[in-house]
Amino acid sequence: GEDVEQSLFLSVREGDSSVINCTYTDSSSTYLYWYKQEPGAGLQLLTYIFSNMDMKQDQRLTVLLNKKDKHLSLRIADTQTGDSAIYFCAETSMNRDDKIIFGKGTRLHILP
Amino acid sequence: DSGVTQTPKHLITATGQRVTLRCSPRSGDLSVYWYQQSLDQGLQFLIQYYNGEERAKGNILERFSAQQFPDLHSELNLSSLELGDSALYFCASSGAGGQGYYGYTFGSGTRLTVV
Numbered sequence: 045g046e047d048v049e050q051s052l053f054l055s056v057r058e059g060d061s062s063v064i065n066c067t068y069t070d071s072s073s074t075y076l077y078w079y080k081q082e083p084g085a086g087l088q089l090l091t092y093i094f095s096n097m098d099m100k101q102d103q104r105l106t107v108l109l110n111k112k113d114k115h116l117s118l119r120i121a122d123t124q125t126g127d128s129a130i131y132f133c134a135e136t137s138m139n140r141d142d143k144i145i146f147g148k149g150t151r152l153h154i155l156p
Numbered sequence: 157d158s159g160v161t162q163t164p165k166h167l168i169t170a171t172g173q174r175v176t177l178r179c180s181p182r183s184g185d186l187s188v189y190w191y192q193q194s195l196d197q198g199l200q201f202l203i204q205y206y207n208g209e210e211r212a213k214g215n216i217l218e219r220f221s222a223q224q225f226p227d228l229h230s231e232l233n234l235s236s237l238e239l240g241d242s243a244l245y246f247c248a249s250s251g252a253g254g255q256g257y258y259g260y261t262f263g264s265g266t267r268l269t270v271v
Contacts, residue, residue, distance in 0.1 A: 089260070
């Protein structure tokens, strides 16, 4: 079945890079997403990548996709206190009636 | 403001009661999705509606039901509430054609506390 796995916690020092990893099981995944959830708020779409891409960069964010290993990562450069949040990896495929499968989320904690 | 409106923001109710959560999707979006987020279960997909019709069902309990109205707003009804139903309930919407391929837009959620 479809599943998305990610580690639950990550601690990073302010100014360092954060790398959040995710693996998924559906080889027909077409779109992969990273969402950010700040305390008390809903999920906000940070970025997405099509499965025919290896990398996408958007300012401090870099998404890497290894389709062979079904591995997705999100790198946040120069991590700031405002990056403290839960980051959800998610994926969908064209044959799934728009249903997006979410991971359980990685809580990113920023150390001073 | 994401454009998806959920009311109420907070709800406290007693076990055995029934509540209704409301969602207005982003303007132009035809699909509405309901999710439950609890600490131990993560984000659980409950149900999807597209233009008034149920399109997909997830881990939704029989005590829960939902509908989407002609004006596209949606309501999630939770009945015979139990302590374990305490959670954040999110609504999300996606664009015309039901194409969630470009991601969903989430509301800020309703926090339900059952006491």
